Amino acid sequence: MTKYRINKTRFVDQTKTVSFTFDGKKYHGFEGDTLASALLSNGIHLIGRSFKYHRPRGIMSCGSEEPNAICQINDNTDLTEPNVRATEIELYEGLKASSQNCWPSLNFDIGGINNLISPFIPAGFYYKTFMWPKSFWKKIYEPLIRLSAGLGKSPTQPDPDIYDHKHEHCDVLVIGGGISGIISAKIAAKNNLKTILIEDKNILGGSTIYQNNKNFIIDNQKSNEWLMNEISELEKLDNLIIKTRTSLAAFHSYNYLLAKENISDHLPIDKKNGSIRQRLWKIRADKVIVAAGAIERPLIFNNNDRPGIILANSVKKYLDFYGVSTGLNNIIFTNNDSAYETAVSLFEKGISVKIVDIRKKSSSNIVKNAEDQGIKIYWNSTVVNTFGYKKIKSIEIMNLSEDGSNVTGNKHKIQCDCLSISGGWTPMVHMHTQSGGKLDFREIDQVFVPTEKSENHINVGSCNGDFELEEIVKNTNNKVKKFLNINEGGFDKISVLCSKESEKKNIWLLPNTISESKTKSFIDFQNDSTAKDIKLALREGFKSIEHVKRYTTTGMATDQGKLSNMHALGIIADTAGVKMGTLGTTTFRPPFTPLTFGAIVGRSVGKFFDIVRKTSIHEWHVQNNAKFENVGQWKRPWYYPINNENLHEAVQRESKAARDSAGILDASTLGKIDIQGSDASEFLNRVYTNAWSKLGIGKCRYGLMLNEDGMVYDDGVTTRLGENHYLMTTTTGGAANVLSKLEDYLQTEWPELDVYLTSVTDHYSTASICGPNSKKILKKLFPNKDFSDEAFPHMSYQDAMIDKIECRIMRISFTGELSYEINVESKYGKSLWENCIVAGEEYKITPYGTETMHLLRAEKGFIIVGQDTDGTMTPIDLQMDWIVSKKKYDFIGKRSLYRSDTMREDRKQLVGLLTDDPNEILEEGAQIVSELDKKPVEMIGHVTSSYFSPNLNKSIALAVVKGGKKMNGQKLIVPMENKNINVTVSDFIFLDKENKRINA
Amino acid sequence: MFVINCPYCGERDQSEFSCGGEAHIVRPKQPTELSDDEWAEYLFMRKNIKGVQFERWNHAHGCRKWFNMVRDTSNDKIHAVYKMGEKPPVI
Incomplete structure (x- = not known):
């Protein structure tokens, strides 16, 4: 056993040695240790350097509130994890930990120079200093700041671990497995309620489980023994799920909570393999009982941040839970009774301890107990300074003045190797406020406590402001019974004896002989903000707590101010002369403790990140070397x-x-909506800009759909299959939105219409064959069909069969070529496609992808909604006036086309662009200007589509340009990084304006 | 994340629904008769109340039905759900 492992406890198995490394050096701890307790048992206090001043820092607490002891875990490039709190990581064989924020080493850190120049880097230093000269920001200041910013190193490889999500429902969720949580869970579960109890530590019991003190008695047993029995009874209940190593991350409205369970973090490396690392629980609970406990406050005095200065209750936990003494010559500095429990515990194990108390006296049992044992107590005193660079060596104390605002008398120096501090307790009200609960300020002990209003959750135990054992047990029993509407709690006749605190005193910033500007009284240890910084912020005019927080960065580190927020508030209130209750608090936001990205995304990584939709012909594309592009969730052949x-x-x-002979495109991804009902024609009249009533059965028509604001929303060809039956096609990406928009109008604006919409996108596969030889190929596929222009004209549809497979053939064209689209039920898609390929072989039928499709349609001047439009283009802007019916009384978006803004003539309008050098291809998105000399140069438009056309043997582009309609023939400029490209505005139909090809 | 009582399906998680903004804004029957200002009032102007608000919701990943809901935006308490066309409740 090491020098500091002075006690055997039931929580650490001293027969099982665990080895680990810290900063490359090998150490030993035991099973049950945390990294922090194992380091302390080896006498190591110095863990890291502080963020701003690089001051040596040590372990300060034993839980999630730890601001200093944050480490980098693992050293491999994929599993390494920064900012892990040593107090929370359970020790396992092979654990590698290292300190952060120091260079070249923890013991000799160059950044420590910041500590010496600290008078020159006060709060707001960055904002004030790096303002000028302006040109320095990008090249000098920003790179420098980035170098020194951030804690730890991120992994550089993808995370190989597996994470999981699980949904759970329960009647009662109890958050926290301390004494009040255990009582609550037992009452709930014993009354046949499905109960879940979550606890972030590896065992239940909170701080009572190691409270081995004769001043705390429940039913004639020491409180720890009583609780041990309760836990073993609890574990027998079968409608109770106990989840240890599970911490609550968020408490949302309607009792929806997220909790993170650590499943394999504590396992030795060789046993982790393949196991899920963490699981995020998504819990919907009927009732929630928060028993989150309280966090001990530090005290704020000069140089209160040295390694070896530790919260008093944490010292007790290291001693009584882990069997580790944090020092052999202890001083306890306190303003309340709870630290005396630590003193008595140290004393009983024969460890030297003295007490400095800012109060004048205390008459409680536990204090009397300490005095009886002969522990030296310095009443009415405060620490004014501490000494020891890498570990505390001594302190100086002075007497307090009558009102506590100053110090009097002589300085008295005391040697020590550990200073335990206790500034009272802060209830963990985070969960309560996250759920929308409000807080009240309780003057007597200066705490914010929950205002109980919700019918669906309550707070019990110390998170509710009940700090004494008797009130914890009795109030929890009574509150839970009332909350769950239960008559018999099982704890009604319980007897509790405990020490009761009568004298209370709190000083947020302890006085000193030297002026404040020369002290370093740390409030936020992790972000290195001091009392001086807070006061500076107030002097500079910051009043709101939210502003002071951001200016000084108090409470903004990874610990989210668990230790610092109350003191910051207190000092602001004292300095500004306002009451803390009126000052309010900063907002408590989830997560309570940092969550890994892995836990947040769960299984939604890699191929599970999003749904992938493939057409029934996909396999053929893969076999034929297609490169794919993502269109929405669809994989479409690109080329x-x-x-x-x-x-x-x-x-x-x-x-x-495609233009010379024949091309074939998989058009299955186009959105398809089956429209039926006696009012189907009227419905189409209302949703498209053009008229539909006169469309004959068996005919197809192109339609443009607007939003109510008059902007183009979607387009596509709709076919009339029967009297009351249409098949609408939409863009691939817009299908779902179009359906939901149409449903919206049908259900809410026009419920009188007899129309039914069904999404049939996945039901049909489509092969689109285009080119001068397409008709010949169709004839081969359907030998009995008459494909003459008279029998089967452009924009019409017919049914046909291949063997016994029913096909719908539409003669429609998106390429400007003679073109047919053959639709079959999806399951026959691949077979249809292969038939087409075989039939087209003699014409060298060429499969083409979306890129060629885009090029072909651009040659013909057909728009793509979403590429040539962006939600600000009306049909008039697109020079598509022909499709807007003048006769129809109304359609979606019609009125907006006559708004003064949409009628402006200088709106951006669709034009064609030809580069003066026909081989120069413009970049899509490039900006367009008309003159370069007049500064600032005005951007009058941008390129929306651009290609080199092999059929025209020149570069072509579509663009939107202000007032473009009237600019045909005008010279414009597309300025690029290295050159200016001269272009001429042209007609946007580049090929076959006369439609000879389509009607061929 | 609230629980919404769909008038057609019953209680479901909020993730199944999408919100369609303020309710009871009727599309004008004769848009062409309206001035630009009147049309803009229908098209753009929406209340954004802190407190009780009447909203349209769609059970998008369920029955796909639209319905109305009365929600207090300050605390997400849902006071009522009712079908399209039904008279709004007095809250």
Whole structure:
């Protein structure tokens, strides 16, 4: 056993040695230790350097509130994890930990120079200093600040661990497995309520489980023994789920809570393999009982941050739970009775201890107990300074003046190797406020306590402001019974004896002989903000607590101010002369403790990140070397390279083939909506800009759909299949939105219409064959069909069969070529496609992808909604006046086309652009200007689509330009990084304006 | 994350629903008769109340039905749900 492992406890198995490394050096601890307790048992206090001043810092607490002892865990590039609190990580064989924020080493840190120049880097230093000269920001200041910013190192490889999500419902969720949580869970579960109890530590019992003191008696047993029995009874209840190593992350409205369970973090490395690392529980609870406990406050005095200065109750936990003494020559500095429990515990184990108390006296049992044992107590005194660079060596104390605002008398120096501090307790009201609860300020002991109003959750125990054992047990029993509407709690006749505190005193910032500007009284240890910084912020005019917080960064570190917020508030209140209750608190936001990204995303990584939709022909595309692009969730063939073709080469070949002979496109992803009902025609009249009543059965029509604001929303061809039956197609990406928009109008604005909408996108597969030889290929596929222009004209549809497979053939064209789209039930998609390929072989039918499709339609001047439009384009802007019915009384968006703004003539309008150098291809998104000399240069538009057309043998582009309609023939400039490209505005239909090809 | 009582399906998690903004804004029957200002009033102007608000909701990942809901935006308490066309309750 090491020098500091002075006690055997039931919580640490001293027969099982665990080895680990810290900063490369090997140490030993035992099973049951945390990294912090194991380091302390080896006499190591110095864990890291502080963020701003690089001051040596040590372990200060034993839980999630720890501001100093944060480490980097693991050293491999994928599993390494920064900012892990040593107080929370359970020791396992092979654990590698290292200190953060120091260079070249923890013991000799160059950054320590910041401590010496600290008078020159007060709060707001960055804001004040790096303002000028302006040109320095990008090249000098920002890179420098980035170098020194951040704690720890992020992994550089993907996280190999598995994370999981689980949904759970219960009648009662109890948060916290301390004494009040255990009582609550037992009452709930014994009354047949499905109960979940979560506890962030590895065992239940909170601080009572190691409260081995004769001043705290329940039913004639020491409180720890009584609780031990309760826990073993609790574990027998079968409608209770106990989840240890599970911490609450968020408490949302309607009792929806997130909790993170650590499943394998504590396991030795060789046993972790393959196991889920963490699980995020998504719990919907009928009732929630918060028993989150309280966190001990530090005291704020000069140099209160040295390694070896530890919260008093944590010293007790290290001693009584882990069997580790944090020092052999202890001083306890307190303003309340609870620290005396630590003193008595140290004394009983034969460890030297003295007490400095800011109060004048205390008459409680536990204090009397300490005095009887002969522990030296310095009443009415305060620590004014501490000494020892890497570990505390001594302190100086002075007497307090009558009102506590000053110090009097002589300085008295006392040697020590550990200073335990206690400034009272802060209830953990985070959960309560996250759920929307409000707080009241309780003057007597200066705490914010929950205002109980919710019908669906209560707070019990010390998070509710009950600090004494008797009130904890009795109030919890009574509150839970009332909350759950239960008559018999099982704890009604319980007897509790405990020490009761009568004298209370609190000084947020302890007085000193030297002026404040020369002291370092740390409030936020992790972000290095001091009382001086808070006062400076107030002097500079910051009044709101939220502003002071951001200016000084108090409470903004990874511990989220668990130790610092109350003192910051207290000092602001004292300095500004206002009451703390009126000052309010900063907002408590989830998560309570940091969550890993892994736990948040769970299984939604890699191929599970999003749904992937594939057409029934997908396999053929893969076999034929297609490169894919994502269109919404769909995988669409982008191009089909042959040999070593690049995108450009493949697209040039595919486009040429489609115009010269035949091309085939998988058009299955287009959105398809089946529309039926006696008012289907009227419905289409209302949702499209053009007229639909006169469309004959078996005919197709292109339609443009607007939003109510007059902007183009979607487009597509709709076919009339029967008297009351239409098939609408939408853009691939817009399908779901179009359906939901149409449903919205049907259900809410026009419920009188007899119309039924069904999404059939997935039901049909579509092969689109285009090119001068397409008709010949169709004839081969359907030998009995008459494909003459008279029998089967452009924009019409017919049914046909291949063997016994029913096909719908639409003669419609998005490429400007003679073109047919063959639709079959999805399951026959691949077979149809293969038939088409075989039939087209003699015409060298060429499969083409979306890139070629885009090029072909651009040649013809057809828009793509979402590429050439962006939600600010009306049909008039697109020069598509022809599709807007003048006769129809109303359609969605019609009125907006006559608003003064949509009628402006200088709106951006669709035009064609031709580069003066026909080989120059414009970049899509490039800006367009008319003159370069007049500064600032005005951007009058941008390029929306741009390609090199192999059929026209020149570069073509579509663009939107202010007032473009009237600019045909005008010269414009597209300025690029290295050159200016001269362009000429042209008609946006580049090929076959006469529609000879479509009607061929 | 609240629980919404869909008038067609019953209680479901909020993640199944989408909110469609303020309720009871009727599309004008004769838009062409309206001035620009009147049309803009219908098109753009929405209240954003801190307190009790009447909203349209859609059970998007369920029955796909639209319905109305009365919600207090300050505490997310849902006072009522009712079908399209039904008279709004007095809250």
